[in-house]
Amino acid sequence: MVAHLLRLKLTLLRNGLRRSPWQLVGIAFAGLYALGVVATLVVVLVLLRRAEPELVQTAVVLGGAAAILGWGIIPVVASATDMTLDPARFTTFAIPMKQMLAGLALGGLIGIPGLATTLVALATVVSWSRGVLPAVAALVGAVLGVLTCIVLSKVVTTATASLAASRRFKDVSAIAFMVPLVLLGPIVAGVSRGISASAGFLPEFAQAMSWTPLGAPWAIAGDLEAGQPGAAALKLLISVAVLAGLTWCWKLLLERALVSPPYSGSGKRKGGKLGLFGLLPAVPAGAVMARSLTYWIRDPRYSGSLIVVPLLPVVLVFQGSQTGDFSTLALLAPLTAFILAWSISADVSYDNTAFALHLASGVRGVHDRLGRALACLAFALPVVLAFAIGHAAFAGEWASLPAQLGLSLGILLTGLGLSSVVSARYTVAVPLPGDSPFKKPPGNVGQTLAVQFAGMGILFVLVLPEAALLIAQLVTGNSLFGWLNLAVGLLLGLALLVTGVRLGGKWLDARGPELLAQVTVNR
Amino acid sequence: MDGISLDVPAGSFFGIVGPNGAGKTTTLSMATGLLRPDFGTAVVHGVDVWARPLEAKRLMGILPDGVRLFDRLTGEQLVTYAGLLRGMDKDVVASRVGELLTALDLAQDAGTLVVDYSAGMTKKIALASALIHAPRLLVLDEPFEAVDPVSAANIRSILDSYVASGGTVIVSSHVMDLVQRMCDHVAVVSAGRLLAAGTVDEVRAGASLEDRFVQLVGGRSHTEGLEWLRTF
Incomplete structure (x- = not known):
């Protein structure tokens, strides 16, 4: 035996x-x-x-x-x-x-x-x-x-x-x-x-x-x-x-x-509380946004990455206090912007086959994309702004604030646009719904790595203008470059976000069934 | 799948039956725009599902089998979500959600997360999500699996009155008894092929649907062997 x-x-x-x-x-x-x-x-x-x-x-x-x-x-x-x-x-x-x-x-x-x-x-x-x-x-x-x-x-x-x-x-x-x-x-x-x-x-x-x-x-x-x-x-x-x-x-x-096998039950609860669905506009994109935000709070796979955000400044400040050099703290806002924007690049993979509801309802791809991007933006924007301003106050470097904001917002908006395209086209291996965020996900690790690296490479190229302006300001010390950076970050970022949402939406409309078939493999 | 061609009359209660792995779910997925077929077309009330998907999906309510739900929403939120995704008006959605949950005996659990629902309740909430926009065609893949008898009777009476008022229902099942009692048309599918289709009376040809089904599909093994099971 x-x-x-x-x-x-x-x-x-x-x-x-x-x-x-x-x-x-x-x-x-x-x-x-x-x-x-x-x-x-x-x-x-x-x-x-x-x-x-x-x-x-x-x-x-x-x-x-x-x-x-x-x-x-x-x-x-x-x-x-x-x-x-x-x-x-x-x-x-x-x-x-x-x-x-x-x-x-x-x-x-x-x-x-x-x-x-x-x-x-x-x-x-x-x-x-x-x-x-x-x-x-x-x-x-x-x-x-x-x-x-x-x-x-x-x-x-x-x-x-x-x-x-x-x-x-x-x-x-x-x-x-x-x-x-x-x-x-x-x-x-x-x-x-x-x-x-x-x-x-x-x-x-x-x-x-x-x-x-x-x-x-x-x-x-x-x-x-x-x-x-x-x-x-x-x-x-x-x-x-x-x-x-x-x-x-x-x-x-x-x-x-x-x-006595384990019993996992919970009490009955009557309805009447629609939560975010009652607050946000009752249109498809608004509904997608409400659903995504609800998931950011309730699904540990999302909230797990959310809990990292407030810990980031702790880690960076600690590192600074070890060396006495707080310059790495300047990375806080851009890094947070990157993490949050990139986190929705696997959104459809996280949905898994629940995505069938979007497909069966005939949601237009652009509404699907827009709702998800706005949900992330809803909390990422205040967090990134707070981190950038907080850094300026902490380090007393108000002169570099416009450049900080420009780069961070550029990364956030561009990243959200890129993520909207990536998650409409590629699936990656993520933990299944209901699984622990640490569980080794089933599926194609090779494609996951390829998508992640290629995506980050493209994001790097797309935010080169902001990065170049930042370097120009560091070299010349001219604060004009900082204000220019803020303008470019906002405008170029918004333009790329809109492009990404549109393109992602178009691809989603064209390839919805194929995408569902891809996530079905991993259920 | 092996070139299935099915004609579902408008206003019929159509059953698709077949053994496990016969291709019922695959057929329904291809007909409803969830799985792209290699060739062939699907037409709903004159709208080609694969050429004009958004229009066709407006006509259809789909209960797919074996897919997850957005189960971190409460039951009420999930059905509301399904309604809002279809671009419906907020107040209409709210009143319909209330009625659907009551009709399906889920009102007591409306605020519970779907992930904490039992299998039968999950099936019912998915059905509610498929009904919310009052579709002209309902495609239900195994709608009665794990559903308790009382709820199943409620669902049947909902579907009966839906068909009586001109709606079309397609259900897949492997419970022959249920299909024989409930449906007016039936198709028998096995190994990706259509074996018989027509009204229930035509297909069963005097015998019970179950016997006819076994006869069509074959593979019934006679209860010889396993003698040890009778010796104790």
Whole structure:
């Protein structure tokens, strides 16, 4: 039975790959990346063989504790965890609980995170191969540690399965996950500064950690090497007890999950609230705009990119405070304009087959394009203006404000026009509606990359006038170029926006059914 | 598809039946302007769907099968959206949305996001979106799938009175009983080909539609083998 579950997992993995060669490429890249990280860690651990035992102990315990913590936390925030062996799917089969537990646990090892953790954990055996006893202890510790990782993640996913099945939780956790991701730079810098400031504190911290369930399995070998068999035995006891306790919890949770599948419902709500549909003009373009804006707020795939925007100045200001040079802050408004304008270049791909409604209703392409562009403009314009003016106030560079505004507005308007054309013609691989924004999207990765790069290249060419005027002002110092830039940015940008909406609309009218067929492939 | 030619009389309640994968959805998609055919034409009340698509789509209400909806809208918003996309007047849309939701027993859930709807409710809200502009032709792909019996009866009576007042309905289904009771015309499609078409009585030729269908399509396996299933 255990073998069956393992084979099932392998077959699922293989069949998933068989769907498209590009998926194989994706896995290969992910695998290469993981391999790089794993190889680095393994090399470090092998080199640590010659290092001071105390240093090795500190590194291994802290690293191991972080691994267990990661296995516990990541499944909660990333709702895109691997649920191929979701216990709820086995409800109808009478599988003995013991074999089910063993099968699911070993199944958790198959896959990139499981293999990577195992390899790195086994490398600690090399670090401690300073004698037979420490090496064996390291092996035992590694096995216990890896199993703790797996079982902990299973406990967490099973416990939160009914929670995670609720759409609201998925939406919120996906967006919340975005925040630490964007702030990764500042966080890493802050933590590493904190660590380097308190390097002497780390061994003590590791020592304390080694008595907790997170660190215990990784500390056994080090304690033996340091001549403390008593402590080592106690930590072995802690690890085994924790693993047994977790397994018992998992068993209880699994028994419950098998008889009560997750229920995801929400209360009934009467209508009467049309939201933006009641506010915006009741014409096709207005309706499209209302729908798009509603999606910017309610669909985590859109609101996820929206939440990045207020974090951008935080990241740039932090970077400036690190170096004392705030000149990169000048990028804030143009960069925001670019991100927001380009974000609707995959609009039809995001709609997926829901786009059929537009096609069936006979919406004119130009109304479709206009509504989507206006929806983005509705919040992008105030944000970009605020960022440009905010930068001028912050840096005290009021003289450069017209040029800033010209370039930013130029990028925003031109970008929206270009996006209107791109999304009418090409589909790209994006997460499906209802999926987490982090889930690897199905579909043609090659075309996605080509469309993205070509589109950005064309956008760069289209905003060359504004860029040239900016450079002219920087070189000559003549503020006339700045005002000229503002005028060109606005007028040329508007002209390109109108052209883009028209051309995109025309293409959409001509190729609507083909576009629907393209997104249907990825449903 | 293998060169299907179908004539649907105006004012008829037309059923298209066929086994799974017969090409029902493909045929309907090509006839309604959702999937471009390699060759051939589709004409609705004298308007060529592929030559004058916007005009033809104004005449049609379409419930496609297996496509997503804009499900982050509430039920009420989605139907309103469908109406506004067709350029309808705001007040007309508002009053029709209210009536449709009540008729389809969705008024209690009008403010719930469509993503939180059950399969049957989703089907009903999609149907409401197809009805909002009072089309002359309704093309419904599997309209009764996952719909509860009470709602299905309500939908049937809506469709019956719609046909009685001169509207045309095309439904695809693989529930023969339903088609036999509901439709006046039927076409049997299998493996991309038209096997029979005409009034229901013509096609079934005295037998029940289900028996006639099995006879036309073939592939009925006799219940030999599987003895172990009777031995316990």
